[in-house]
Amino acid sequence: GDSVTQMEGPVTLSEEAFLTINCTYTATGYPSLFWYVQYPGEGLQLLLKATKADDKGSNKGFEATYRKETTSFHLEKGSVQVSDSAVYFCALSEGYNQGGKLIFGQGTELSVKP
């Protein structure tokens, strides 16, 4: 079945460092891909998405490109801030346009130190 694998955390960075969180997926069709963020004590928030190959999702300085050839959707940010400390989840959905279920990776905890 479909699955998502993320790099394990926790990831600890200094403020203004470059961030990469790796995500690869396995899917039978052509899924939509997502990054969600979960701040302490809160629910999940959609950070960015890409619905077809070569699309780049971006939001709040974060970017990820849908790479079909490598089945990857790595999250990047050029300069992290303390406020970016959270858990990041990569996810896919086979039937996004029909409200399809989300399949999540295990999450990567990011801690940014001042």
Next chain:
Amino acid sequence: DAGVTQSPTHLIKTRGQQVTLRCSPKSGHDTVSWYQQALGQGPQFIFQYYEEEERQRGNFPDRFSGHQFPNYSSELNVNALLLGDSALYLCASSGIRDSTSHEQFFGPGTRLTVL
């Protein structure tokens, strides 16, 4: 505009008991999905309700059941609780009728502890 709301926030039960969790979707949404998030793990899809019927189901036993009401709110019921049911239960709503609103908006979750 209120987002997705869930109640209660926290719940403590003992093994063998039954529990009901509640979710009100974001205004204008007609579809509710439920996810279980064990500590340190990603959310896992339980099921989805649309037009008061279960539309999709994940790999969860029949002890997990749900309901959707005419006002689109939803309940998740878990019978015969096991220690392994301890988790954060997340509700997400989306709008199937509105083709621009497929994004799933998540509530803050209900933290269930089974002792």
